[in-house]
Structure formats: structure tokens, C-alpha cells
Amino acid sequence: MPDLAPPLIAWYRDNARELPWRAPGFGAWGVLVSEFMLQQTPVARVIPHLEAWLTRWPTPAALAAEPPAAAVHQWANLGYPRRALWLHRAAVEITERHGGEVPRDVDELLALTGIGDYTARAVAVFAYGDRHPVVDTNTRRVLARALDGRAQPGPPARTDLAAMDGLLPRADDEAAVMNAATMELGATVCVARTPRCEICPVSGVCAWRAAGFPDTGDRRRKQARYEGSDRQVRGVILRALRDAAPEPLLELQLAPDWPDPVQRDRALDSLIADGLVEAADGWARLPTGR
DNA sequence: GAAGCGTGGAT
DNA sequence: TATCCAAGCTT
Incomplete structure (x- = not known):
């Protein structure tokens, strides 16, 4: 099995997008809010809403002090408005149980409303720099192609976390960059529909490419029809x-x-x-x- | 594990 | 025009 970490980390250092939540000192609350907004919503739509949100509510306590209606209204047209409700509940929980500080421990993060396997580890890794596997849909697609030789990943599974954990460098900071780099590659190069293999830093070791880009089928769940739903x-x-x-x-x-x-x-x-x-x-x- | 849950841009 | 797709979570 090829070691994807060195080429991905090197590529990321030169090609990562400058995104608000990657700025030094952005803060755990900012990272947490960004991750809620990024759950199934594209980066370009999130950025203006994130900045408005953090200007209005710079801390969990500030949000917790308002009624849930304020959060749902501020959420505007980001979609999946239950996330606004859950983010508000999480802010209340953080204020009541954690003294207003976003927890660092993965299990404590998982206990907050609206936070699952992805978001809990994303906060622990990207806000606090700890070493955990962070697995989102981009990561699953990159690993499915590069390592398994498949065109698309299967549905999310518990085994995804262990698979990513095995690819992480030992050092905390390098592991964090590896997590971000794999997601970034999936978001900008190894994209779902038309991957840009000619600029991919791991094309030389990609199992899917080596096999001639076979159509291995797509076991992902299809979205239900929206019109009239x-x-x-x-x-x-x-x-x-x-x-x-x-x-x-x-x-x-x-x-x-x-x-x-x-x-x-x-x-x-x-x-x-x-x-x-x-x-x-x-x-x-x-x-x-x- | 599968179903339900918004919105809008890209192809 | 219709379909695909997007840093998932809860039940």
C-alpha cells in the first residue's frame, strides 16, 4: 500500500485554499460554527453566512443567550435548518456544561447536539491540533480511488475511521495536515464527477487510475426527488x-x-x-x- | 443500515 | 431541462 501522506502533505502546503477557518487564531467556536454550516453545504455559500454569524455571536454564550428563533432566522437560506437549531442547542450545552469553552475531547464533542463522527474530530483536529482521523465524503472518495481502485466510495461506514487512522503520520501536526490535505484533494482535484488527474499529486500511485478508471458502480444512496417533496x-x-x-x-x-x-x-x-x-x-x- | 432532511450552482 | 452534487446528523 503506497504511503499517501508525503505527497499529499507537500501538495497541500503549496495548493491549499485560503479559507477563513484556516486562518491562524480563528478559534474553536469559529471552527465549530463553520463545520456545522459545511455539513452538506458548499464552501462558497458558507463563507458570507459564517462571517455574519460570528460577528453577531462571537462566543457560544452569546448565541445561547438568544432564543432558538434568532438562530433559525440568521441561518437564512443555508438549508437543512435543523442545523441552526442544533447549533443553538450545542451553544447552550457548551455554556452550561463546559463553561462556555468548546470542548477538546472527542467524546465530549460527540455528546453535543448536532455533532457526529466527522464534526467532533474536525474540531479536535483543526481547532486544537490533536491526532484523530477526520473522514468526510471527500476523504472517502480519495481513499476509495487511490487505495481501493473504485470510482466512488460506498456509503459511510465505521471502518472508515480506522482506515484513515492507519494513514496518518505519527506527529500531531503532520496528522492534522494529512487530514486537511486529503479532504482538500477530494474537494478540488479528486472531485466526484470529473477528476483532474493530470494535476493530482498521487496519480502515480492511484489504484483506480492504474486499473484504467473502471466503472465499479456507485453504491451511494441516491437523493430523493425534491420537486413536490x-x-x-x-x-x-x-x-x-x-x-x-x-x-x-x-x-x-x-x-x-x-x-x-x-x-x-x-x-x-x-x-x-x-x-x-x-x-x-x-x-x-x-x-x-x- | 436506511430514510429523512434544504438550497442553489454546475453540467 | 433534469440530474448530480455539496466538510453529515438524527432517528
């Missing part, structure tokens, strides 16, 4: 409530033109169950409680 109605409803905030709206004013009223009611109920909407006496609003 519950997700789309939820988006319509929540956008209306954001635009009206802080004023409430009558439930009858939420997606009134949606062709399927049963589906619309189901979507509203699910938003309420998620805690993204509060409803009472025929009125609906962003969540003020907790």
Missing part, C-alpha cells in the same frame, strides 16, 4: 416564517397555494415536531422557547 413544502413554510419574523403568521397563510393540503399539514406538523416551528391558536412562529 415534503422537504420542499417545509422549505416554503419556513421561508414564510423567516420573512415574517418576529411577527407570527396564521397557519392558513403558510404555503396557501400548495396543491396538496394534506401534505402541507404533514409538513407543518413535522416542523413543529422538530422544534423549528411553534404553533398555538391557529398561529405559527419561529421557536421562542427553551
Whole structure:
């Protein structure tokens, strides 16, 4: 098995993008917020929202002091608004359980709302410099191609962490760069649709390239159709409530033109169950409680 | 493990 | 135009 670390680390030193969360002294809270926003949302869309968020709430305590509605409203059109709710809850938990300091320990990070295997290790590694495997979709794609000779990675699995751990250099700082470099290669060179193998620093040892770029199939889960989905109605409803905030709206004013009223009611109920909407006496609003 | 969960740009 | 894709998490 080729050692990918030396060429990837060297490539990263020369080719890493300058991103806000990579600036020296950006801080663990900034890294944490950036990772929440980057969960399934592209870098280019995140950057302006991240800067606005951190200007408004420079610390977890500042966010925790406001109602969840403020977080959901500030989240705007980033998508997956449950993340805004979870980030707010995490800020409350950090304030109550950790004295307002973002924890460094992976298990403590994992215990926070909205933080899973990826985000916990990303914070521990990129904010604190500790040695852990950080595995996102970019990493999984790079390893699937370079080491397994596959065109696309399989669905996420627990074994991914051990696989990446085995590739990390011993030193903490080099391991952190290796994690970042593998993600960066997947994000900018070894991309999903049209990889740029001519500029790839590990093309010479890539198993997929050596095999002639075979179509090995794609076991990734397909996204469900969005048009006409519950997700789309939820988006319509929540956008209306954001635009009206802080004023409430009558439930009858939420997606009134949606062709399927049963589906619309189901979507509203699910938003309420998620805690993204509060409803009472025929009125609906962003969540003020907790 | 599989399903559900937004939004918008690229192809 | 339709599909793909994006630094995932919770249930």
C-alpha cells in the first residue's frame, strides 16, 4: 500500500485554499460554527453566512443567550435548518456544561447536539491540533480511488475511521495536515464527477487510475426527488416564517397555494415536531422557547 | 443500515 | 431541462 501522506502533505502546503477557518487564531467556536454550516453545504455559500454569524455571536454564550428563533432566522437560506437549531442547542450545552469553552475531547464533542463522527474530530483536529482521523465524503472518495481502485466510495461506514487512522503520520501536526490535505484533494482535484488527474499529486500511485478508471458502480444512496417533496413544502413554510419574523403568521397563510393540503399539514406538523416551528391558536412562529 | 432532511450552482 | 452534487446528523 503506497504511503499517501508525503505527497499529499507537500501538495497541500503549496495548493491549499485560503479559507477563513484556516486562518491562524480563528478559534474553536469559529471552527465549530463553520463545520456545522459545511455539513452538506458548499464552501462558497458558507463563507458570507459564517462571517455574519460570528460577528453577531462571537462566543457560544452569546448565541445561547438568544432564543432558538434568532438562530433559525440568521441561518437564512443555508438549508437543512435543523442545523441552526442544533447549533443553538450545542451553544447552550457548551455554556452550561463546559463553561462556555468548546470542548477538546472527542467524546465530549460527540455528546453535543448536532455533532457526529466527522464534526467532533474536525474540531479536535483543526481547532486544537490533536491526532484523530477526520473522514468526510471527500476523504472517502480519495481513499476509495487511490487505495481501493473504485470510482466512488460506498456509503459511510465505521471502518472508515480506522482506515484513515492507519494513514496518518505519527506527529500531531503532520496528522492534522494529512487530514486537511486529503479532504482538500477530494474537494478540488479528486472531485466526484470529473477528476483532474493530470494535476493530482498521487496519480502515480492511484489504484483506480492504474486499473484504467473502471466503472465499479456507485453504491451511494441516491437523493430523493425534491420537486413536490415534503422537504420542499417545509422549505416554503419556513421561508414564510423567516420573512415574517418576529411577527407570527396564521397557519392558513403558510404555503396557501400548495396543491396538496394534506401534505402541507404533514409538513407543518413535522416542523413543529422538530422544534423549528411553534404553533398555538391557529398561529405559527419561529421557536421562542427553551 | 436506511430514510429523512434544504438550497442553489454546475453540467 | 433534469440530474448530480455539496466538510453529515438524527432517528
